[in-house]
Amino acid sequence: MPEQHTRLLAERYELIAPLGRGTMGTVWRARDRALGRDVAVKEIRQDPGLSEEQRAELRERMVREGRTASRINHPSVASIHDVIIDDNSPWIIMELVEARSLEQVIDEEGPLPPRLVAEIGVDLLGALRAAHAQGITHRDVKPGNVLVTASGRVVLTDFGIAKQEGDSKLTKTGMVIGSPGYTAPERARGEYTGPESDIWSLGATLYFAVEGRPAYERSSIAETLAALLSENADLPTQAGPLRPALTGLLNKDYKQRLSAAQAETMLRMVADTPTSEIPIIKDEQPKAPPRPPRPAEGYDPDRTIAVRVPKPPQMPTAARPPAPPVRNPQAPAYPASANTAPHQTPHPTPRPQPPAPPVRRPPVDEGDVNTMRVYPPGQQVYPPPPHMRPQQQRQQQPPPPPVFEEKGLGTDLFAIAGTNQEPPQTGNKRGMLILMAVAAATAVIIAILIVALVS
Structure with missing residues (x-):
């Protein structure tokens, strides 16, 4: 509405000058002719593009503000004197606070x-x-x-x-x-x-x-x-x-x-x-944080x-997140299966390894023993521990594919790094001893034959 210094509301309140404008409307300084005092009058803002339903909602909110605030009796709340409807618009008459x-x-x-x-x-x-x-x-x-x-x-x-x-x-x-x-x-x-x-x-x-x-x-x-x-x-x-x-x-x-x-x-x-x-x-932090770029x-x-x-x-809910699985220390890490029972420590039975040359093992990094790492969603789990050489990795069987329930993929991946211990390769040592014994016996026989021929 245009600023009119002589407008009279309800034949009583004379608008004098606007005091401020906000999202909800304009606050005017006005004169209460009946009581001879200055008051504040709040006018609702009605955009031309609003539908009649929206206008009615704003009018109802304005009337409600006056009805609501009038019930609050406290020195730090502005007093409400009156609520009127003029020209199909609500106006709230309130205490003027300078x-x-x-x-x-x-x-x-x-x-x-x-x-x-x-x-x-x-x-x-x-x-x-x-x-x-x-x-x-x-x-x-x-x-x-x-x-x-x-x-x-x-x-x-x-x-x-x-x-x-x-x-x-x-x-x-x-x-x-x-x-x-x-x-x-x-x-x-x-x-x-x-x-x-x-x-x-x-x-x-x-x-x-x-x-x-x-x-x-x-x-x-x-x-x-x-x-x-x-x-x-x-x-x-x-x-x-x-x-x-x-x-x-x-x-x-x-x-x-x-x-x-x-x-x-x-x-x-x-x-x-x-x-x-x-x-x-x-x-x-005694210094204030850097100010962001100037607001748009x-x-x-x-x-x-x-x-x-x-x-x-709507997301499926579960009673509690699945516990991280406990796996064979020899197996590389892969996403936890929902079917893994929590807090169960397996006791794997040592299996004979295929013949292979002995491999010198570096000392185990104690920082990697029995530690658990939690990865954020979408991040790949760690590769095998550094003390596992490529020759050892090739000898291990590939891990079984992860098994997921029909409820959907989990959001957390867990990996447990173990000591990567292997059963002692006793069979290989015995074979070497036998070969050495056979070679020694053969050398003795050849020496005897040579002596006999020479004599």
Whole structure:
């Protein structure tokens, strides 16, 4: 909608000037003529290309935000005064908070001290706990949705994608709405959304405040999401005493993540400790990690987006992975068979070897004895141990082909290196002795004949 400074909503609220624009809409400064006070009015953004069904969904979400946020009573949550429908569009009338966003503060002033960030975290955690007590998850906690006033008041705003227990699911199946760098891993995968997800987003927000950069700073949305799902957060270098709390808040496993009570205890310890008494925590890597390439044009890591999460493929499950097979030490390694019984040590019966010249054996490398190596999927197993010479390899029978169950090929290959001991070749020694004896007897007979002929 065009900016109109004289537009009047519901014959009461006069729009004055826009305060800010975001993905979900525009926030206006307005005048409440009935009560004679300035208020903030949020207007929903309706793209011309949206269908009527999509417009209805956005309108319902906007009305829900007002209804949801009005139930939360906490100093760090902006108060909701009214929700109206004007010109087939919803408008939310709320408390006007004269403040900058935390994102603006960091961009203009740089990273904040750990103690101040801990104080901000305590206030935000109080707002989240008040929302969670009402069965409400925010789902979009990020620096752009945190306001900081000149007096130090911290306010959590924009419950536009908040979810209340029991509400109908407004977002289409397979879609996740949130800001890539501040969305919990379980939400990004489409697996789970709950209070723990807000706790993770709080940790990412505090990380940004104390480090001056996102925990997952990548050059594109795709790279950010990939890192979010497969990597740990970049190591904080300026967090100091706040580092243990950040580590617990950003745990990728929401079941192992800090609870709200645990997080509050840790944050208060940092916030209530005078700066002179805060112990110095040396980071393992004092230098900040190298910054990635400059983000692509138009990419904003703090922007709220919708991502379609593909349905995970159905994979056969097993009670437990098969144990590595125990094989004859003389046999070369090959992929483990599913039919091999685990933890069974065979006792092979020595078999006579075919006649062959004796072979000098080098000393056995003790580092290769009875060791097991695990190979990643697709990688070829090690070749035979180096102490097995080519002549010995040619004498051995080729290994039997691997046997696989119909459930599919395994993903792990195991190899066990043994001592490669062989039974002593006693038959060969006896043969040599017999030949030597025959040769000696023949030489004696020939000598006797020569003496007889000469005489």
